[in-house]
Amino acid sequence: MTDVPGCCFTGRMQTDLVLAPLGADLPELLDAARAADTGGFDTVWTYDHFSGLVDRKPWSRDPFVTLGAIAATTSRVNLGLLVANPANRHPVQLACAINSLQSLAPGRIRLGIGSGSSPKSQWSAEHAALGRPLPGAAVRRAMLTETVAVLRAVWRGEAFDGEHFSAAAAMAVTDGAELPPIVIGGRTAETIEYACDHADGMNLLAADLVADGQLDDRVAEIRSRAPEGFEVSVFAPLELDHPLGGDPEHFATLGIDRRTLWVQSPIDAGQIAAIAANLATNLATA
Template identity: 30%
Template sequence: MRFGLKVNPAGWDDAAYWAGVAESAGFDGLWTGDNLRNPRDAAIPVHDGPTVIAGWAATTTKIRVGLLIANMVFRQPTLLAKQATTLDHISGGRFDLGIGSGVWPTDHGMAGTPVWTARERTDRLAEFVAVVERLLSGDVSDHDGPYYPYTLAAMAPGTVQERLPLIVAANAPRALAVVAAHADGWVTFPGAAAEEEFYTKSVERGRALDELLGGREIRRILLAYGQIDPWASEDGFARLVERYQQIGFNELVVYAPKEHELAVFEKVTARLDTYRG
């Protein structure tokens, strides 16, 4: 099991502090999100995700940095591919790119984009991810797709990594097919679902993904929040790791702890390697 820490920092001091904690504790990855605002409370500070990643990329030395998840509601795939390449260079080849279709009306509102139907959202995700993948591979030929056409693309310089890892957020069958066709990793998260409901759905989705992958192995990332509380207790953390590892997850990304969760966080991170299995 690999472990990542997700931080939505209030400012650079906060971002720098948690980067230092994550790197010294031995986390494998350091992640942030990609929203223009907090979807529930507009007063909560939110910074631009790729900009935060650029700061982390320049000030850390070994931990991987990444977006969970880049939001296609307000990004063109050509722009995201260029940002990903730049972040890969700043980090010296330590950047991972997660992509998701976005679901919050606040994202659509700030982007000035009508809320898409479920079918259109998945159709867009399929085209968006395919475009990013081909651009990052160096294929800059013109594209005449229904949602994201472009001409005259250039991707110089290319990525530092031979293949920059693409991680796709997906739950529905058609979105899981996008993962199987283009991604190096799959990320899922409970949202507002109860933990038992989400666990059952995760088993079903994992099996569906297995069929689509046809034996190919990819990263399977659980983003723990909502009804999944990794900082309730040390034993709870251990049970969380064991439970989801048993159904195929090989990476757990947890949010930075709140003040009342610090005691458990510190105990867990002091023995992080013992949970790897």
């Protein structure tokens, strides 16, 4: 039993920190990441948004500049993108960026990929401002599928020729490091089916699924379909007033492997460090 005040959770579920880059200063994000590195957070992630327009913020920060800086100033936590949007860059460019991070933080890189936002959602505002509206769900799912296929082809040194993306057999963008674990983000049955067959894990939008009363069923669906070792994670807000960043009990009861908890600017690195210390104690005494 853990001795963290106000907590009775004794499981081994991992907890991650997701740093929203919207309206944040890079030193602020680095301070938070370094605080997470001192304790029980397993991975630090950031969003793939290039404009603050998606959340009515004055700016956003480039995810790979952010992750590169974090990689260079931390030593323990894993790092990743949650989630890469296929509409933002060609998969070969994504492969180059991810592999470049691997050279800074070997063995610590994770890759989240999603199908991108609906053209009607607030998260599509950055593309609309470019005069490059996002396609519908079917096309976005096809782009997601091809993105994963291109990444696997690039890492194997094979060519790929699809409807949306192509790549030559020798792209010269990776250095021999293994392809990092791929996590698919989303909530629909179609995305879950694809993730179980082609990825290493699934990150579920917990708030939406809880509101719809679907979280339990979605997790059960994944467990019934996915191979052994497939990781199930949930995307939820970080609760700064809770010693563990939020009550993990329900997620643990469902058999969820990982919480990815998002926080937005202003971020108090001291609060992050305190939660990190509690998480470390909780894991050590589980």
